[in-house]
Amino acid sequence: MIDYKYTITEKENASEELVIRFLSLAKCPKINCSGSLKCIGDNLRCDMNTSHVIHRSKYGNFYDFAPPDEDSTTLWAQDSIYASEKIARHYTGLWAFGHHFLYDSELLKKGWHVGRGETDIFYRLILQLVLEKYEKDDSYVMCDIGCGVGRCTYDLAYLFPKSLVLGLDISDNMLRMADRILFQERDIEIDLSDAGFGKRVISRRNLPVINNAVIFQANAERVPLKAPFEGGGFDLVLNINVIDRTLNPDAIFKSSMAIVKPGGGLLIAVSGSWQQDGHWNRYGANIDWCLELLQSKNFILEFISDRVMFREIINNQGAYEEYPLYVIFARRESR
Numbered sequence: 001m002i003d004y005k006y007t008i009t010e011k012e013n014a015s016e017e018l019v020i021r022f023l024s025l026a027k028c029p030k031i032n033c034s035g036s037l038k039c040i041g042d043n044l045r046c047d048m049n050t051s052h053v054i055h056r057s058k059y060g061n062f063y064d065f066a067p068p069d070e071d072s073t074t075l076w077a078q079d080s081i082y083a084s085e086k087i088a089r090h091y092t093g094l095w096a097f098g099h100h101f102l103y104d105s106e107l108l109k110k111g112w113h114v115g116r117g118e119t120d121i122f123y124r125l126i127l128q129l130v131l132e133k134y135e136k137d138d139s140y141v142m143c144d145i146g147c148g149v150g151r152c153t154y155d156l157a158y159l160f161p162k163s164l165v166l167g168l169d170i171s172d173n174m175l176r177m178a179d180r181i182l183f184q185e186r187d188i189e190i191d192l193s194d195a196g197f198g199k200r201v202i203s204r205r206n207l208p209v210i211n212n213a214v215i216f217q218a219n220a221e222r223v224p225l226k227a228p229f230e231g232g233g234f235d236l237v238l239n240i241n242v243i244d245r246t247l248n249p250d251a252i253f254k255s256s257m258a259i260v261k262p263g264g265g266l267l268i269a270v271s272g273s274w275q276q277d278g279h280w281n282r283y284g285a286n287i288d289w290c291l292e293l294l295q296s297k298n299f300i301l302e303f304i305s306d307r308v309m310f311r312e313i314i315n316n317q318g319a320y321e322e323y324p325l326y327v328i329f330a331r332r333e334s335r
């Protein structure tokens with residue numbers, strides 16, 4: 001059992017302001033409800049239907065917008081590898097934050113480049129693209145859809161300290177890990193024994209906690225955030241390695257586009273092996289479909305790269321999985 005030890009007073013004070021900003025961007029996630037949300041104690045309640053309550057998660061600093069009884073959420077949980085506790089550990093320790101183990105000279109001596117040179121290059125490319133298009137000192141609202149264990153959410157919040165970054169994901173286990181990484185004060189121990197690496201620790205010295213992000217649990221098929229015409233909208237929406245591994249790529253893609261402000265950007269990474277046989281192409285979408293959809297919603301393509309390799313280390317026996325990714329940055333036309 002994870003023991004969450006926050007410095008409670010500091011954290012609660014800091015998060016109150018964030019929650020208010022977050023609420024100005026969020027809306028009630030219930031089907032056919034267009035209500036806004038208000039804080040009632042620890043929970044959120046819809047101002048149009050008071051039986052619509054969103055619970056503050058018992059785990060930490062996030063809210064649960066994804067009622068488990070909804071069909072698509074239940075199906076997702078049965079289908080997806082990202083529901084498991086094991087993948088959350090491996091995603092963190094081997095891929096999303098694996099580069100932190102480079103500080104571990106024992107691994108370096110063995111020649112293991114866990115993270116850096118592998119998946120970390122990809123994350124750095126994503127960040128580089130954002131840094132080319134956004135000013136670090138400006139104040140933006142950004143949203144990381146399918147944030148997983150929070151690598152991009154963390155990077156954006158850290159590098160854009162005046163901005164607010166929202167991370168949403170449907171997976172309880174991925175978010176629990178993100179919650180530890182983004183907000184927990186102490187060092188983060190990840191047990192990678194089942195991948196042969198033993199227990200590893202990410203030091204807080206190398207990964208300071210952040211205070212300008214909120215994470216919440218929701219189904220991205222119907223993102224419970226306000227679109228520009230509803231008084232919301234984001235300067236940047238990230239959709240990194242999500243649409244190609246979920247039950248309903250069409251709905252996720254469309255709801256990601258809907259919350260981008262006019263003039264704002266959508267940054268997408270999607271597997272290039274989508275059209276080949278395999279796990280990720282079961283749902284029949286492909287890159288042409290992606291580009292056509294962007295154009296049909298008045299997004300202008302500013303960047304596309306088709307051969308970024310994502311190389312995931314699997315275990316300490318040197319097993320890897322790798323696949324090419326398309327990375328796309330598209331900007332919504334200004335009105």
Ligand SMILES: C[S@@+](CC[C@H](N)C(=O)[O-])C[C@H]1O[C@@H](n2cnc3c(N)ncnc32)[C@H](O)[C@@H]1O
Pocket residue numbers: 076082083096145146147148149150151152168169170171174218219220221239240241242245246247252
């Ligand atoms: C491959 S991971 C990518 C995580 C993160 N974007 C990154 O690049 O490090 C895919 C994530 O998408 C999430 N996901 C899949 N379907 C989703 C849905 N319908 N709603 C929200 N999140 C979803 C999974 O739970 C998982 O955390």
